[in-house]
Every structure is written in C-alpha cells, then in structure tokens.
Amino acid sequence: MVDLGQQVIFLLIQLMLLTLVAPLVSGITKKLKAYMQNRLGASIFQGYYDLAKLWQKPTVITAYTSNIFLAAPFIYLLSVLLAAAVLPLGFSVNVVLGDIFVFISLLAIGRFIMTLSSLDAGTSFGGMGGSRELYISALVEPVMLLAVLSAALQPGTTSIAGMHINYTTHYFTISSALSCCAFFAILLAENGCIPVDNPDTHLELTMIHECMTLEYSGRLLAIIHLASMVKGLLIINIFSLLFFPVNLPLLIKIIITAAAIAVVESLNNKMRLFKVRFYMVTAGVLLLLAIVAQ
Amino acid sequence: MNLMITGFFCYILGMLTVFVPKRREMWAHYLAQGATILGSLCVFMSAVVYLLTDMSSPQLICVVGNFSLEMDGWNAVFLAITGLGGIITGVYGLGYGIFYQGNRLRILSSLFTTFVFSMVLVALAQDALGFLLAWEIMAVVSFLLVNHEAEKKGVWQIAYQYLVMTHLGTAAIMIAFFVVGSGAQDLQFSSLAMETLDVGTRNIAFLAAFIGFALKAGLVPLHVWLPNAHPAAPSHVSALMSGVMLNMALYGFGRFIFNFLGPVEFWWGLLVFSVALISAFAGALYAQMATDMKRILAYSSVENMGIVFVGMGTGMLLLTTNHQELAMLGFVAAIVHAFNHSIMKTLLFMSAGSIMHGMSGEKNIEKMGGLGKFMPKTALFTLIGAMGLAALPLTSGFVGEWLTFKSLLHLVNAQAGTGFRLLAAFGFVSLGLTAAFALGAFVRFYGIIFLGRPRTNIGEKAQETSGSMLIAMGISSFLVVAMGVFCAPIVELAIKVINKTLVKLPALTNNLIIMPQANTDAGVYAPLALAALFIVLAVILYGLTYKKNLLVKSDVTWNCGTVSTNRQQYSATGFSKPVRRAFGAILKPIRQKSYLQKSHDYFGREVLYKLSLPDRFTDNLYQPMQHWLVKAAAFLRQIQTGSVRLYVGYVMVAMILVLIWGAMYRG
The missing domain is CATH 1.20.5 (Single alpha-helices involved in coiled-coils or other helix-helix interfaces)
Known part of the structure; x- marks a missing residue:
C-alpha cells in the first residue's frame, strides 16, 4: 500500500504541475503572437493575473438557470484533470494507466456539460455557441480517431505510453510527417485556435467558445478559463508525445508547439464556419495516406 | 429449473388477468404487472445463477412434446436482459397504467405480460419450430401493443407498417432455418450445424438470417419501421421494445453465426460490419435531427444496435484471419453493449413517458424547455441516461463502445495489409462520427427539454411524476452508473460466455481482457480508479473554491440591453442546424419559404419557413x-x-x- 500512496502523490504532483504550467504556455503563445504582430504584448504571466482577477470578482448568474449551470465549470475542470491523470508523463504513475480512447472520452465529458450549460441561460448566444461547438466536434472526433489509428498501427496498442512515437523507426518518414501535419490541424481545431475559432473576438458571428461561456462571471469563469488552458496543454502534450517529429525533451517540444501555434495564428484568418469541414476533411485525408503509407 | 418454471406460472397468471371483470380493471392491472415483475425476477435470478456457475452443460428447463426449453451460456445473457427489462418496466408500468384507465387497460396489461413471456420463450427455445413460434408471438403481441392507441391519428398505419415489416423478417428467418435444416434429421438446434454443407447453401442461409435479424434489430436500410413504431406504443412498451426486443435479434443472429452456419466467410463479416457502421452513423445523425422525443430515442436505438453489430462484424472479420483468438473481443463488446444499452434505453423511454404525461401528452421537444425546475427528479434520472447514451466515461454506455474501439484496432493487429487498415479506418471514422452525433443528440435532448425557460404554456404547468415510475427510473439510473463504474465483472462474465459459446477457439488470454488487473501495455480503462480520483479532486476543488457568498446576485440574461423572451432561445431545430447544413448532402432537408399575402409588400413582411426532414431511406x-x-x-x-x-x-x-x-x- 505504500507503493500505492506514493503513486497517488506522484499523480497529484503531475496534476498540479499541469494546472500550474497551463496559463504560462498560453501566455507564451500570446506573447509570441504579439511579437509577430509588432506589438510588445502582455507579460507571459498575464494568464495568472487574469485568473487571479476573476477569482476575486463577484459572480452574477441568470435567474433562469438550474444547477447544471453552477456545476458545469467544476465538472469541466474535473474531467480535464481526469484526462490529465490518464496522461503518462514520465512519472512512475501506474494507478490510472492511460488509454487514448479513455483520454478522448474524458474530454468529451467537458464538452457535454459545457454545451448543456450553454442552453441553460435561455438565450440565443448560448445556443449559438453550443450548436457550433457540437458541429466542430462532429468534424474533429472522427479525424482525431483516425490520428489515433495512425499512431497505434505500429505498436498495436492504444495505451498512450505504448504509442509514444518511436524515433528509431519513425524519424522523418512520410507517414510520420503526414500524421504530424494532420494532428497539428486537429490540435488547432480542438484548442479553438484561429483558423477554426477566434477566442479574442467578442463578435457573435465568429464566436464559439466565448458564446457558450457568455453568461459566466467571476470565480466560475476563472475555473472555465483554467480548464480550457489545461485542456489545450493536454492536447499539446499528446501532440508532443505521439506525433512530434524530432526527439527533444518534452518541455522543449511543448514550447516549440506553442510557438508554432502562435505563428499559424498570426499568418491565418479565421475561416468561415462551414469551411471548417473541408479543413477537417483535408486533415482526414492526410491521415488516411499516413495510415496506408506506414 | 424450478425458479424458471415458477416464472412461467407467474407470466401465465398475468396473461389470465384479462378475464377479470371490467369494473375491477385496476386490480387486473396491478395483478398483471405484479405477476410480470415476479416472473421476470425468477427468470433474471435463474439466468444469473446459471451464468455465475460454471455453465459447463446446458440446463434443461422443460420438455413439452417435441419442444424443449434449455438454457446455455449464450441465451442466459439474453434471459438476464429480458428479466431485468421486465422487472424495471413492470415496476414503471404499475404507475403508468393509470393513464390508460378506461382505455382497454386489462388488454394492455395482459399483452404486456405476454410480450415479456414471449421474449423469454424466444431465448429458451431449442428447436427451429419453437423458436419461430415464439418469435411470431413476440411479433404479433408487439404489433397489438403498438396498435393499442389505434384511435390516435396515424397510429394504425404505423402499426400495420410494423406488422408487414416484421413478417418480412420472420419470412427471411424461416427461410434461413429451412436452408440450415435441409440436411438435418430434425429441427433441433443441436442437429442444425451445417459445417458439412457447401459454401453456396451456407451463403444463402447467412443472407436470409442476416436480413431477418437485421430487420428486427433495426439496421439500416431495414430500420424504417422502428422510428415510427417505438414512439407510437405506450412508453413502458416502447421501453421494452427498444431495450429488450431488439436484442433478441442479436441473440438469434449469434445462434446462427456461432452454432449453425459453420466457418465464417470473409464477405459475411464485411457485410455485417459495413451495414452496422452505416446504421450507427445514420441512426445517430437522425437522432440529432428529430424533434419528437421518442423518435430521438428510437433513432438512438438504431445507432446503438449498429454499434452492437459492429462488434459482431469485427468479430466475424477477425474469425477469418489467422488470429482467431482476437475475435473474442468483438463478440464480448457486442454482448456488453447490448446489455448496457438495454438498461439505458429502458430508462430514457421511461423518462420520455413521464415527461409526456407531465406535459399532457406532448412529445415535441420544441414545445418544452425549463422542465428541470418542475420535474427535478425526472431531470436527474434523464441526465444520467443521457450521459450513458452519449457514451461518457464512468457510465455504462462507455464500456461497450470502448471495447468496440479496442476490437476495431485488432483488425490491424490480426492481419497486415492495406485492406484491413482501411477497414479499421472506416470503422474509426464512422464510430467517431457516431459518438460525436450521439453526444450532440443527447445534449440537445436534455438541454432543450429540461434547461432554459419554458417555450409554451403547457411547459409551465408540468408535473413531476411519482411513485413507482420514479422508483423504476431510479433503479435503472443507479444501474447505469453502477455498471459503468463496476464494469469489470460484467466484462469478465461476457468473456466467459463467449468462451463457452465459441468452444472451437482458444481461451481468451489475459492481455486481451484489458481490465485493470491485466497487462499494462494494452491500454486500460480503470473506472474505479477514475471514479475515486474524481471524488478526491471534487472534494479538493470544492474546498478551494468554497466561498460563502460565491453568488452575489442573480439577474436577467444578457441580451444586448433588451429584455429576452423565451422565444429567443435556441430551438431544437436551430440547435442542430450547423450539423444539418454540414451533412446536408446526406440528409437532404427540404426547406420552403413563403411570404404571407396579407402583409405589406416591402416592409415587415411575414415570412413562413418550413423545414421537413423525411427519412431518406423511406423516400x-x-x-x-x-x-x-x-x-x-x-x-x-x-x-x-x-x-x-x-x-x-x-x-x-x-x-x-x-x-x-x-x-x-x-x-
């Protein structure tokens, strides 16, 4: 039982680390984006300041809401943390062994509860965000699973630890390049980055995630923001572990990925909502080629 | 053995209540429902006892003339499903019958008992004739039940459509049995194996059996009766039809594949696999589009039976490879998902019944909204069921789907080559779309019905159900969570059953079980650990965020400075619009826009939009x-x-x- 206790402690350390680092990673992306746009930009620690500010603010909620609305941020964060617990990051954590399907489905809990809460305030903004989120997810999910298949082909398993990219056999092969590009496209869609969603605007024509959370404020909003950041970091982690083409330490991979997101976000426009399907289909075709080429 | 016979007597007693005088209608109803519950309890208990013992030999229940009733591993699973479904819907029916007082209630209750009994007989029959007889009783009784509210508009047409379709299915099954039995001495199941017959005959038998059972399971394109018939029946009957009767198709199909048809051909597996994937996809897509509450659930049944048959198809494909032992996982996935789906679907049809009666008979979700405040308990139970059918982890809906994904990966493990890779890719993409659509469908189902504000006046007067209906929903929602968290014993039981049924294959080794205690490399789903962690984290998070005055005030919803009305909420149709548009090439919605003549020509014209979404397979x-x-x-x-x-x-x-x-x- 000592062993189990040790592992639980390791697990909690992993969760805390991921939670604490997540705002920093999004801060780095934002700073790089600012540089690319010839701005000075906010400090890379701005994410923490924002969270702290929201944490202290009072919360106002709509009179029409039910308990789902109050519970949703917590369940969202919890589901993301469970997904984080499933991720093997080099700590000797064997308590919850990671399976990629479990990981993806745990993130689906967050999507389920957040889209539900978007309907709870009884406004058109929420429904708009929720229905768009479900549309995007219907496009991302199949392509995400194709990516899983392409990564799982060689090892023949779906445990995340077993699927880690093998740099001896997969060093700059065609299939690894294809699936790397494709998963990067998925990552942008899943994290709500620019070609698919633009979280910085507050114009209802373009919003997806911002729409869904429009009615939240104060501490509840802080929790949602934190959960989104951690989720983004988790997807970046999956990218780094399973698809990143060069063998580097994990932290450096994460930073490079964050930088790549900043570059892509600066060089592209947000595409029209109904063009996202062609974008995702492209990623899917790349993955099919990667699967066949392996 | 005695337990099962006792159950039979209970059922027969329940069937006889139709002769109770009409003025004692409610007595007859309670008696029939009570007999159904007791009988189903007996059936369930004896099936579970049999499953938990070694299952080494078939258990003879009784012999009547040439007909024998026997329990072996494969049908014990379905007896357990039928028993559990009978108990839960029986309890629900106790309270639900009140709505049918004075409306042929005695006939309804006694037919309900007959329906459960006929399904038990289908599972137990050990010869072709007995099977077909029980199958026919099941079909006719369910037709009568669908037709129970024949005076309602459109019901009898639906019922007759169901009758015709189900008989086409029975005809196909009959052909299958006669082809299989053509070389045998008699029609006992034990003498029907046709390994010696040539491939052509076996192909015909397979095709006939697949058509017959796919029709009953509601696989595309033979599903058209299902979204019509299930909503037309009384809710506890629709719960049984969707939750239990569809699984009988899996039972029969499994019998054919495992016992009669001999070695599996590659194209059989391919056919089942493809049809099942298309069913899952189409069912989920239409479930996200429908606005009739029970229609959504019926389409979701099409989807879930699709997933179940994907497991079967994967198993059959794997049987044709060199790694036959991997096939096990596909069949296990099929059983587990069939079992879990039966409980979740029963639960949601029961909630739909409660909502309907809270809303004075309304089934259209566009007219609901905000019901969570008026029916808090129903809302909670429905939420659990919806989460299960959205296949979220820690509910029972996830287990089967996870196993199906695992078995799909075995397609590439078992055989190298592009063909199997593309098959697996096809499976992953279709099931991925299915999962996303199912999630969307149940977010929409729950969100539009229970959240937001009431969209009509009826919604503001909705009433919570009470008594036995809540108890039945409570039991089944408890089961959804419990079997999601403690899924390991159920999966192990399914493995045991498949091991017994497919004696020809080597026993399933540990690294395929993929449960917590197994090999680390396979990728593990450990629901217990996840649940424990969830609770720990929830406590920590609650401690961190707790503040006495967290909610400073509540106010009206932000609506750009104007006061929002309940008509500004997203409607169910609007909510699914992006998906409908993106997949418009498949769905082909018919949109009509017309201007009302009376209004002004240029300014403030009144426009009438109409959207209809017919089932494309019908058209x-x-x-x-x-x-x-x-x-x-x-x-x-x-x-x-x-x-x-x-x-x-x-x-x-x-x-x-x-x-x-x-x-x-x-x-």
Missing part, C-alpha cells in the same frame, strides 16, 4: 419499391381475366411443365 428506397410492386401487380393482373376456360388452360400448362421437369429429373 428513395421504399417508395420506389412500392411503386414497382404495384406496377408489377398491375402487369400480372392481365392474365387474370376471370375466364374459367383460360384458368383450365393454365392448369394444363403447369401440369405439362411439371411432368417434363419430373421426367428430366428422373433421367
């Missing part, structure tokens, strides 16, 4: 078929002139042909 497959059938009949009518002399001539021609054929056959 593009069945209506042309019907058209050609009528044409062919009209053509054939030409030879029916009514002239007796001509008829005598026909007889003579037929006679001569028979004689010639007979002579050739002898020569």
